[in-house]
Amino acid sequence: MDLFQWLTATTAGKCIFTMLVSMLPVIELRGGLPFGVALGLPYYMAFPAAVIGNLIPAPIIIIYIRRIFELMRKHLPWLNFLVDKLERKAHLKGKKVQKYQYVGLWLFVAIPLPGTGAWTASMAAAFLGMRLKKAMPAIVMGVLSAGCIMLALTHVGINLFSGAI
Secondary structure, eight states, X not given: XXXXXXXXXXXXXXXXXXXHHXXXXXXXXXXHHXXXXXXXXXXXXXXXXXXXXXXXXXXXXXXXXHHHHHHHXXXXXXXHHHHHXXXXXXXXXXXXXXTTHHHHHHHHHHSOSTTOSHHHHHHHHHHTTOOHHHHHHHHHHHHHHXXXXXXXXXXXXXXXXXXXX
16 A cells, blocks of 8 residues: 555545645645545544644744744745745734734634634744744634634535535
8 A cells, every 4th residue: 555545545544644734834724624524534533633733833933933034044045035925924914913912813823714824823923022832822722713613614515515404
């Protein structure tokens, strides 16, 4: 059995595949949860896999993103345009969060729209100088809230398309 077959044919593989998809920027939990359900995972397995996958990059981003950007500027100057773009995005999103601090961070992540996930919130937290031990609970609550919303939307969507409503 090859890797792709294992990822799509076994329960453990489907959970790991869902986690990996949920770790991707832009896609995150908002795409990972429906992806896991579409793979055939029951909701009670797809939800934690997507949440865990979405949360794995958050502490790494909060702690290391500034250093990573500095190294990119020093050793990969041809990527400065990308670093500039990401920094501008983090600062722009950070302004929305800054007024309400950690409650703002939680609400920012909880809204399941593109560009409002754990990745962007983690970068905003890093650039706003928020401490990991205070930012992570807000991000976790936001991911759980967004997960509940996406779980409901996924359920409604599946029932809508299967004619069960």
